[in-house]
Amino acid sequence: MTATIVPPDTIEAEPARRTAQPIRTTRLVKVELRKMFNTRSGFWMLISIGVLSPISAGSLLVLGLNSDVTYQNFVRASGFPMSVILPIIAILAVTGEWSQRSGLTTFTLVPSRGRMIGAKAIATLLVGLGAVSVAFAVGALGNVAGSALAGVDTAWDVSLSMALQMMLYNLVGMAFGFALGVVLRNSAAAIVGYFVASLVMPGILALLAQVRSWFEDLQPWIDWHYTQVALLNGATNTVKEWAMLGSTTMIWIVLPLVIGLLSLRRSEVK
Amino acid sequence: MITVESLTRRYAGFTAVDNVSFTALPGRVTGFLGPNGAGKSTTMRVMVGLTVPTSGTATINGERFADLPNPGLEVGVLLDASAQHAGRTGREILTIAADTMGLPRRRVDEMLELVSLTSSEAKRRVRNYSLGMRQRLGIGTALLGDPRVLILDEPANGLDPAGIRWMRDLLTGFASQGGTVLLSSHLLHEIEVIADDLVVIGKGKIVASGSKEELLAAAGTLVRSPSPRDLAHALERAGIPSTLAGDGWVRTDADPARVGAVALTAGIALTELRSAEGTGLEDMFLSLTADTQREGVAA
Known part of the structure; x- marks a missing residue:
């Protein structure tokens, strides 16, 4: 047998406790930003935003009428691919740790799950702000090029309020994806859940509102899609409309997020 | 040092630890x-805070793992080599771990070299790694922060013979420099060669713990002779009970030195004489965990 020869002075000696600095949140956010795009799926999502956004804006040049050549239309066109992809990025930022099981490493390096989810939320927000800024920039380029090609006056028809609402539209979509990710912690389930809630459910609720008049008044308060469309159109203006947005945000984002965070605190990472 | 005290983890219906x-x-x-x-594995997951214990504590150098300011610099952990994002390259996995711990990027290259992953392998995505390569990457991640404590769950799984020897030397060297290594395995030979202390668990309970020498002391001696019956008689006359184990082997609880002396006095030629340790750990393991084995093996 092979005996391990241990220098006698090290056998009893406790290793010296090093003065480790706590991990700073800015560092965690940077790492999370890197993690969003250093996987194959993350890389292609980033590329598809970069490619689809100009294509979408360009298609307006090719297919649109002269009267369509306005800044609002270009921003909406270049932002459309983002409104689909950004929530998926938000979902995967959270669920990857469970579905891909990388959480085993992540949560042993950073045991505080709250901090980790917080860093992911900040990184998601930064990606959202960056992407929407790109949409506005691409839209502006398209608008300048489009009006020159069509020989019409360049129309800058996006007010500050409307721009902020368009921005918020994308951030709310990401927040919903993020909340679904936290509560479901499974990539496939969260993505399916997101598309059910954004594509299937609005139709059902709209139908319900048509056949049951009492629901018609209720719908704007509980239909997530309804308040999203209002944001996209820059039509959230009155206190009541903002309250409706607050109500749907509570139901679809805050509530699942709180439930998810509570269960996540004590859940096993496997 | 890792200290586990009265640790219990219950799931609906059964007690895992x-x-x-x-x-x-x-x-x-x-x-x-x-x-x-x-x-x-449940015990190890509790140690590193991935599973919340029902009761009891686990501490690293006196502190709960979750209270360590930057755990990666103090404890290297490898629980499951396959638990990595399959779409990331090996290098990226080390890079994000190094960034999280706040280490310089050159540590990534040092670790790749240490675990013998070539730069072209490091550029491949983990999806395409063999289990042995994932294991090496996992060990690299664990050692990245130059920790003083290692917690490794089945690290030899999937490694080739050269890899197993490399790992053995690595861990022995780590411990000889004063590091603490906790290593789980069901490869008894591996554990026997490498471990100084043993903790045996069955159905969630500790069934034995202590130094390897202590636990294997009862293993006895295996001795082989062309005339095993004469040898058994000689041992019996010397007051040493023994049993014939077939193929010329005689097995006894006495230590090899005494058995050799008896054989010399009796003028019996021996062809082999050794401590029964090689089979001892397996026997010990099976007898200690007999009522917890799925197969119900009687040792």
Whole structure:
């Protein structure tokens, strides 16, 4: 047998406790930003935003009428691919740790799950702000090029309020994806859940509102899609409309997020 | 040092870890043994804060893992080599771990070299890694922060013979520099070669713990002779009970030195004489965990 020869002075000696600095949140956010795009799926999502956004804006040049050549239309066109992809990025930022099981490493390096989810939320927000800024920039380029090609006056028809609402539209979509990710912690389930809630459910609720008049008044308060469309159109203006947005945000984002965070605190990472 | 005290983890309907206490000392490799589903992995997950214990504590150098300011610099952990994002390259996985711990990027290259992953392998995505390569990457991640404590769950799984020897030397060297190593395995030979201390768990309970020498002291001696019956008689006359084990082998609880002396006095030629340790750990393991084995093996 092979005996391990241990220098006698090290056998009893406790290793010296090093003065480790706590991990700073800015560092965690940077790492999370890197993690969003250093996987194959993350890389292609980033590329598809970069490619689809100009294509979408360009298609307006090719297919649109002269009267369509306005800044609002270009921003909406270049932002459309983002409104689909950004929530998926938000979902995967959270669920990857469970579905891909990388959480085993992540949560042993950073045991505080709250901090980790917080860093992911900040990184998601930064990606959202960056992407929407790109949409506005691409839209502006398209608008300048489009009006020159069509020989019409360049129309800058996006007010500050409307721009902020368009921005918020994308951030709310990401927040919903993020909340679904936290509560479901499974990539496939969260993505399916997101598309059910954004594509299937609005139709059902709209139908319900048509056949049951009492629901018609209720719908704007509980239909997530309804308040999203209002944001996209820059039509959230009155206190009541903002309250409706607050109500749907509570139901679809805050509530699942709180439930998810509570269960996540004590859940096993496997 | 790793200290586990009265640790219990219950799930709906069963107790995975039942009042487990043990200590893994610095400067020593502690082997954590047990049949499948005995609670080894659950115990290790509790140690690093991935699973919340129902009761009891696990501390690293006196602190709860979750209270360590930057755990990666103090404890290297490898629980499951396959638990990595399949779409990331090996290098990226080390890079994000190094960034999280706040280490310089050159540590990534140092680790790749240490675990013998070539730069072209490091550029491949983990999806395309063999289990052995994932294991190497996992060990690299664990050692990245130059920790003083290692917690490794089945690290030899999937490694080739050269890899197993490399790992053995690495862990022995780590312990000889005063590091603490807790290593689980069901490869008994591996544990036997490498461990200084053993903790045996079965059905969530500790069934034995202590130094390897202590636990294997009862293993006795295997001795082989062309005339095993004469040898057995000689041993009996010397007051040493023995049994014939077939193929010329005689087995006894006495230590090899005494058996050799008896054979010399009786003028019996021996062809082999050794401590029964080689089979001892397996026997010990099976007898200690007999009522917890799935197969119900009677040792």
